[in-house]
Amino acid sequence: MGHPEPFPVKYVAIGNEDCGKENYRGNYLKFYNAIREAYPDIQMISNCDGSSGPLDHPADLYDFHVYTGSRALFSMKNTFDNTSRSGPKAFVSEYAVTGNDAGRGSLLASLAEAAFLTGLEKNSDVVHMASYAPLFINDNDRTLVINRGLLFLQHFACSC
Numbered sequence: 528m529g530h531p532e533p534f535p536v537k538y539v540a541i542g543n544e545d546c547g548k549e550n551y552r553g554n555y556l557k558f559y560n561a562i563r564e565a566y567p568d569i570q571m572i573s574n575c576d577g578s579s580g581p582l583d584h585p586a587d588l589y590d591f592h593v594y595t596g597s598r599a600l601f602s603m604k605n606t607f608d609n610t611s612r613s614g615p616k617a618f619v620s621e622y623a624v625t626g627n628d629a630g631r632g633s634l635l636a637s638l639a640e641a642a643f644l645t646g647l648e649k650n651s652d653v654v655h656m657a658s659y660a661p662l663f664i665n666d667n668d669r670t671l672v673i674n675r676g677l678l679f680l681q682h683f684a685c686s687c
Contacts, residue, residue: 538570540590540620546575552584559585572618578610586615588655593619596626597639604646607653616655619647623660632661 541558545551551574559571573586582589593603600622607617622643629635640659647654 536566536569538572538588538618540572540574540618542574543590544574544592546573551575555584572620573615577615578607578617581611581614588618589615591617591619592621593643594621594623594625594660597624597629597635599626600624601639601642604642606643606646607650608646610650610653612653616653618655619657621660622657 539562541555541562542551555573562569562571570587571585572588572590573582573584574590575582575584575586576591577586577589578591593600595603610617622640624636624639629639644657647657
């Protein structure tokens with residue numbers, strides 16, 4: 528039963544949008560220490576934003592999310608310019624224009640997202656990875672619809 532060989536897991540994110548919650552740091556450290564001891568080569572991702580200041584706990588990467596209007600995202604193109612070059616690197620795991628100023632999937636939204644992405648590329652020494660939030664959508668559960676998405680995932684025994 529199961530997969531014949533272990534998957535080559537390289538990263539583990541501990542939590543999702545949990546930083547600042549009462550027990551996050553304590554629980555994070557328990558998971559971090561247990562995973563680090565058993566799998567020392569796995570990169571651990573903290574949920575806390577380290578772009579404007581150091582984290583108060585160990586991490587290889589920190590998670591950064593941004594959903595906002597096109598003007599705000601465009602103005603964030605320099606977000607990582609002054610980020611410390613030492614310490615954990617950024618994983619910009621979710622970004623997209625979601626505001627009403629541009630319309631989702633419009634040219635203006637695309638330009639703002641492109642400007643933000645060029646800022647990430649310019650700071651590739653501190654931004655390790657990025658993923659565009661609307662890339663994958665479960666077409667059968669569209670509670671958070673950013674735009675139509677580039678790839679559609681269908682589940683629940685569909686006849687795809």
